[in-house]
Each structure stands twice: as structure tokens, then as C-alpha cells.
Amino acid sequence: MTLTVPSIEIEEPQDADAPPSTPTTYQKRPASVYSVGGRPPPIIRAVSYQPSIAATTQQSNEHHIPPPSTPEEKSKFTRRYLAGVTGISYALFLIVFGLIAFITDAVENNARYPLAEVFALYMVATGIIYFVFLYVDIRLYVWRAQKALLELQRRRELYEEQLQRTAALNNGPTGALELGTPSANGVVEPATWQMAPLKPIPHDYCFVTGRHGEIIYLKLGATWFCFGLLIHSVLLLSYQGILMNSRDGKWAQCASNTTIAMEVLFLVYCLFLVFFFWKYANIVINRYRGLARFGIMHAIGTALAFWVLTIVRETVVAIRIKQSYYDDYSIEKNGTNLEIPDGRDTSMIAPGDCPGPEELNQVLASFSPYLYPFVIEFNILIVGLLYMIYANISKCPKKITVKGHKGHGGSHHGHGSVHGDHVSKGGGSVLDFDGKSVCSEHCDDTLDHEAQVKSRLVVYGDCQHASRGLFAGLILVVATIVVIILFHIASRDDDYRDTGILLDGIFEVTVLGIMILATIAAYFQTSKLDINPHPISRLDDVLLFIAIPAFFSETLFSMIPAFENNSILNGFIVFTQIVQVLLQTPWICDALRRCSNTEELQKKKPGKELVTFMTIANVSLWIYYTFAVKTGDFGDERYDYYGDVLWSILNHLSLPLIMFYRFHSSVCLVDIWRHSYEPGEMAH
Template structure:
């Protein structure tokens, strides 16, 4: 339904605008009710967690605690007097740590629902999504009364979505220890699946609606023409494309409603239209991250608990606080400053691109300039990943590590980059002219670079320092640092230059306005997310791969 409803609303002219807004209200309100239920359950469950002998530690209580078959999750909040008493028995704790090291490592992986950097990214994208929903809410007050477009659901749905995003963002960012579910597991599984469906429905709805709005910015219903915006100098699309597009639109205007009758207009509407290319990818990326994290939560609830009863308490005195971070910048300076140089040159190239493409006589020069920049960037990062693979091959490799959440998100985001580059290669191949060869080569270089970088990240994330020489030399850390900053540069290119269909006139004229706009809106948010998540994975590699420590820490 999350796919069918918005598509039917756009395709059919017999369905009035915003006819299915009630369905999204059900999704948002149902998810918020479940989240409030979860918060209430956690708050009511907290007073039962501390042991009753916390204030008066006695010898009998200590013996009872060490022999008990259950372990409190709040053992880190015991008084100092208890810790001093327990510390008098170090010989009992150290053998327990050694015997359960493997199981503790496995359990620690199960408890993690996304890394700290990934959850920070979810917060950043959630803020962008809330701004997008807030602008849509403000747009309602500019609509004329007593018209088909003046529907109270157009204000209620964005406001409810904004509240849902905020509550879910807090839920995602909670500490892992706070979101353990011990009761009402069936209801928790149902609620998490409902939230996953809500995030996917938001993804498809925003994607379809933004595609429609961008197409309508080019379509003039009065004279039935398609016009490229000011970036290409108000240039009309050639006649064959115009006639085909005219026939496609005409076949869709037979019903009592028009797809352009509720177009964005006035002050807030124009602001939403100008900001949407930068804000709607935030909604898609936020929904993708939340759906993936919620799915991992759902799997952890469905999996039976098999934790050793004494492990958490015995490991606690030797375990580092999860909020304590140490940063060693050795072996990263060259890669950092070369990456900064690449980032500065990329920003200069983007500024030149936007200045040149706004003038009709310099459109071809703008396309050539930005393609040279992209080709240089892809070639440099491809060479860096190959060098990095060679440098880290002698480090210890964990062959038993399963496919993690970060790996799934990385490969999922890569599909968007592959999709965009493949369509560009096809368009460049069948439009073999002098000005399309560079576009074709750049798209091929993007395919190669993305594949090499994904393989490098998947390999390096499973490696760690095995000797003191690895800790001292830190092989491959310069490359990891360079790739981290370079992906920020490629993220800027995807966000600012590739996010709009009109920025690529060659592909636009080959596929047509409708097809290329759909291709861009489907693939580019995933490609933007791929660059962001690559930086997340590279940060994890940069931080963890060059330390020798037990797996459970």
C-alpha cells in the first residue's frame, strides 16, 4: 500500500490530491503509540532492576550475588563500598573472563544496534527531514480556501510526521542497554515491524511526490510545453522530446483532476521547491537508516537469549566505559591534508559549475569542467583503494565475522551509485558524440571506484593489528584518512550537482524529462547515502583497526 497509494495518486487523474493522507496518519500515529508504550514499559521496569540489598552490603549478600543465576543490567551503578568489597576476590573474576571471552565477544556484537557514527548520522538526517516536514506544514497556510487543494490533512500529515521523526530519533539514539525488551515480546515485534513499514512507506511517498513536483516545475499546463529551468538558460527541450512528452501528459489528463492543480506556489511553496532537492534525500536516508536499525532490533528480540549468567558482572570491572573515546592521530597527517586539498578543489569546481551552467552559452563548458573534476577524483580514489588493499593485507583478518548492519547499508547504498552510473553509461554509449565521450568515461570510472572502495571497506573492517609493528607503522591508515575526506567531497558533488535532473542536459535529452527525473530521484538519494555511510565505515576502521585489544571491548 505504501507504494501503490502514492503511485496511483500521481498516475490516475480520477484520484483527488491527498486522497490517501489518512493512511499515513494511521502509520505515524500507530508508530508513536508503540513508541510511547515502549517508553512507559522501560520507565515502569526500571525500579525493579536494582537488587534489594544495594544499601546494606553484607557478606551473605556478596556470596549470594556471586552465586546467583541472574545478573543485573545496572551493575555499573553499585556503590563504591560494594566495589571495594568485591575487588578483594580478583582470582575469581579473571578466570571467568578468560573462560567466557568468546561468548562475551559474540554477545557484545548482538547488543549493538548501529555504531555511534551511524546513529549521529540518523540524527543529522532526521533534523533535515523535520525541516522538510515543517516547510510542508507551513505551505498549507498559503493555499486558497474553498478550493480542492485546501485540505486540513495537508497540514496534519506533515505535522504528525515531524512528531514521529522526533520521537523515533530519540528511540534510535537510546543506549543499547535501555532498549532491551523482556516483556510483551509479541507486541514489540509487531510494533517494530509496523515502524519498519512506516519508514519504507515514507521513503516511497516522498520519492514519488518529489519526482512529481520536479516534473511539474518543467511542465506548463497552459501551453502544454516543457521548459528547462533557469540553470540552462530557459532553454526549450527539442521538438521530438517535447511532442513525446506532450502526448504522455495528454493521456494522463482525462479525469476530473489534474496532476498540476495543487502545484507549489507563493512564498513557502517556492521555498519548499528550491530546498527540496537538498532536504528530501535527508528523509530517504533517515528512513533507510531507521528501517535497518529497527530490523536489527526486531531480530534481536526474536532471537532467544543465551548469555552466560555471571558474565556481565564479572566483566564489568575490566570493561572500558562505552562513552570513553581515545584518538591517536599518528600515521594520518599526509592523508588528511591531501584529502583536504582534494575537498577544496572539488568545492571550487562546484562553484564554477553553478556559475557557468546558469548561462546558456557556457552549458557545454560547465558539463566538461565538472566531468573532468569527477574523473580526477574517481581516478585518485581508485588508486588509493588499490594501494590500501596492498598495505593492509598483512594485518590479522577475522574470517568468522558475519555480515553486519554497516555492511548491509554499505552494499544497499552502493546499488544507487551503480544504478545512476549504469544509466549514464547507456546514455553515453548511444549518444556517441564528441561531447559525450567524457561523460561515458566518467561514469565508467565511477563504477570502478565504487566497486573497489566497497571491497576495500569490507576487507579492512575485518582486519586488526596483530603485532607491535602494525601498531607502530599503522599500515594503510593514511589511505583510510584520505578516502574519508575524499568521500566527503564526492558526497558534496552528489548532493549539490547530481541531485537535480536538469544539471545533466545530455542524459536529460537522451532519456527524456520524465524518465531521467525518475532515474535521478530513485538512485541519487542512495548514492548520497553511500558516500555518507562510507565515511562512517572508514571512521570505524580508522579508530579500531590499529589497536590490539580483546574482541569484547
């Protein structure tokens, strides 16, 4: 009998993103009239040869007009753009409505109609529902692929057993793959043994591999920022809980149940997003694509709306703290009592109007300025990761063989839908099965994805030609920590306050000057590297350019007070800062697209020490902006020039973006450090 061992089929849904098929006779330009017959026409003296315009036009049109689109292609094209444009419009609506609702709530503080909190609850709850659904659907798909692969493996083992048994009955392998029962003369008579074909596996999800799929440092950054967000949310929840559980009830009116629900759900939502990104940040969605475009855009709009919420809330807190300081000074000076108004809800702000516990107020006012940038940076980073998933929707490659990338222009997705070197079949005889064909690479990678996630946590790095840059960077980190400590000490003593401000300014301008020189030298060195034919995506470029407007606004708004007050040091600081950023950004964008294809470049590694130093230098500036600037409000001339309200708003808009730029620059430089000194195909 004949054993049938069918392989697994991968159903390839029609992709609306794929270009329509073209006929095989397509030519880039029409055939010349002189090429007819293989030789030019005879030249007739004194008679010009003019080909027929009508004939030439008809021939040209026949070659250049593409084939008509099918009704199914038209329908899918319409649905794709309808879902995409609607999702983007919906995300913009979330941002604009959130901006209006959050600002209105902070100004009016209407406790009867907490529109801002209800709107925030809607955004977070919808995001949780979608991502839980997406995670469960991915897990079910992985389980189905794993089950099908195990069944295929079982059938292969059965095939091998029957093959060995047949060879033994025929006194040795004959080369024929025929199974059956021995006849009277001892020869195996072939028979047919049909097996039910395996159920095809839809090509619903696949995973991006290689340099484009690991994004380990973005995941680490999201985890670190989520850690600060967790502390910030716990502080706000503790504040609301103490107000709600006050013994005499005088603070209960300041508590808000909707605020507690919003903070809890937002915390759960952020933690689940981090968990999802660690497992499936490289997911390529090919199932429910319209819903995916809408759901991812909802998450992007939610992140940007909470970015606005955090800025509004922390700006109001900063204004209230300064106003409280002036009120306390006025009370102490005039000897009068300040009456705090009742009936005001501070659900979206804290702790200005509510007479909460003074100890808790001091803790919240002291730590919140250091923690709120983590919330903003987390939301910015989440937008970048979500955009990467959105851009990969419906990008699962088709017809990629196991032995190599051979389809769709050599797509870098390591998955396919053709089994081995043969087109998959629903069934067949053992004559069609060579015992070597395997399931598609797509299914194999789906099965091994959990192991791939674990293996990607192990990061290898070549530290050759990086020791001096590492040593110089560590010295800079130590100097940064020492300056931060000295500045904190000096800020508490009136006798050393001016000295601390001067030390802080000299340190910042010195570090920026050193980084300018290092950037110029590194730019010159890395320009010697080869061009990478498979560079990283534009996500890093977008995340860098998001923060550049903050540097421009910081420079313009700081130059005017510096000139008015003849503050040469402050003016020089903002000038060197913008110059360094304008040099560093194009250098990073250029170096991300470099590789080392020659043995000489791989040996010399030009600029790697400077890349190492600049990585640590950007981290040190991130530490400096995070922990040192908050204590400098007393010496900031911009508060006197613009006023507390205006400069608090401008500062809360620009500072988190400046900090994020330093963090993401270090992420990009680590990627350069790892991949720009490898061959292009390895970096791919």
C-alpha cells in the same frame, strides 16, 4: 543471632532461541568396537572379524539421537516463528500497499478518498504508540532495577555495621559472622535474625556493549538526516498552511487537513525515533518478544513505505516543474493564456496544479530537490538501526558471571543473571554471605546505563600515521566546495554554461580516478592486518549492498545515451564510478574484519593514512552529489534521450541511494580507522 542478607535474583525466562539441553554423555561419534575392554580383540588368522551391524547401528543411534523437546519448548518455538514470519509478511504488506496507494494518489489525485494519506497516518500513529510503550517499559524496568540495587546496598551496609558491632562486643574480630546479644559472662550468644528476601528482578532488557553497541556514527548520521527531514517537512507544512489561510479563499481548496496531520505526526515520529536510538539503540528485548518482532517490523515497513512516498512525491514535483517551464515557454511564445484546472487536490504533491503563491512555489521548487534525499537516506538508515534491534530480540545472555564472560559462547553482551561467584539465593545466613558478592552484572549495567550513554559520547581516536591522509582529504574537500560554487555561477550564464559542465565532469572523473588508486593501495596495505575474531555485525555489509543496485542502474542507463551522443567524458565518468564502487565495497568489508594483534602492526599502522583520505573523499563526494548535481539538469543528455518523466523517475530512485552509499562508506571507514589498528580483544 544470624543475619541474613539475601542477594537479588534474576529470573531467567525460558528462551525459545536457546538450543535444547543435551545429556552430558553426548559423544561426537560412537565408541569403536575395538575400544571395548581397553585393548583390541585377538587377531584370528584367516578369519575376518565383522562386528554386528545391528549392534553398531543401535549404539550409533543411542549416541546421535538428541533428546526429545519438551512441550514448552515446542510451544515457544511455534510462537516465535509465528510472530517472526507474520511480522515480516506484515511489513511486506505495508510496502506493497503503500506503493500502490501512493502511486495511485499521484496519478488519480482523488480528493474525496485520500487513501494514501489515511494509510500513512495509520502507519505513523501505530509506530508512535509502540515506541512510546517500549520506551516507558524500559524506563520502568530501569527504575525497578535501580530501586532493588539501592535496597541491596542498604542491606550490605547494615551487614557491615552489625559485623563491626559483633566484633567490638567480642573484643575483636573472631572470624565468625554471628550476631546476637551478650550473655551474663559477656560472650555473645548467637541468635537468628531473618530478613525478608528481595523480590526477584525479571531479566526483561539488557544492553549491548563494546564495539557492537556504540554505533555512534550511525546515530550522528540519523540526526543529520533528520535535520534535513525537519526542514523539508516544515516547508511542506508552511505551504499547506498558507494555502489554508489564504484571504480570498481561492487557494483553500488546494489545502488538505490530512496532509497537515500526516506531516506533523511523521515529524514527531522521526524525532522520537532519533531520541530513542540515542538512548536505547543497543537495547536487547527479552520481554513481549512476539510484540517486539511485530512492532519493529511495522516500523521497518513504515520506513520503507515512506521511502516510496518520498520518491513518488518528489518525482511528481520534478515533472511538474519541468512541465511548468515548458508551459510558460509555450505561453510566452504563442501569446495565449493558460487555464489552470480547478478542483484538484495536491495534498501529496506540490505545487503543480494549485495556484499557490509564486514566491513560495519558487522556494519549494528550489530547495526540495536538495532536501528530499535527506528523507530517503534517513529512512534507509532507520531501517538498518531497526534491523539491528530486531536481530537482538531475545539475545539476552544467561549465566554470565561478574568477573568475565563465561556463558553462551562468550557472548559480548555485558550482562548476566548470576550474582557474583555464587548462585543467587532467596535467603540464607550470614555464613553464606562473604561481604564481597555483588548484584549481577546485568543489574549493575542496567543501573549505570544512563552514565554509559553519556560516556559513549566521548570518542577517543589515535591520529598517529593519519596526518598526510587528513591533509590530502581536506584539500579535496576545499576543491569540491570551489567546484560546486563555480558550477552554480556558470549555470546562470549562457556564455559559461558549457564550460561549467566540462569543469564539473573533469572534476568528478579525476576524483574517482584518485579514489581508485587509493583503494587499491589501501586494500594491499590493510590485508597485512590480523583477522579479528570478533568482527562487527553484518549490518554495515547490508547497508552497503543496498545501494549497489543504484550504481548498476545508473551505469547502464547512462552508458547508452553517452554512446549515442559520442560523449566520451560522460561515459568515462560512469565507468570509473562503478569500478571504484566495486573495488571499495570488498575492501571495506575486508577491513572491517581486521585488527592489529602484534606490536609491529600497532606501531606501523599499515594503510591508516589511506583510510583517512578515503573517509574524507567519500564525504566530499556526498557533498558534491548533494549540492552540485541538482543544477546540472540543463546539461543532462539523459533527459533528452529518455524523456523528462522516465528519467525523473529513474534519477529519483538511484541518486539518494548513491548518496547514501557515500555517507555509509565514510561511517564504515571511520570504524576501520578506530578499531582495525587495535588488538582484537580491544576492538571487541
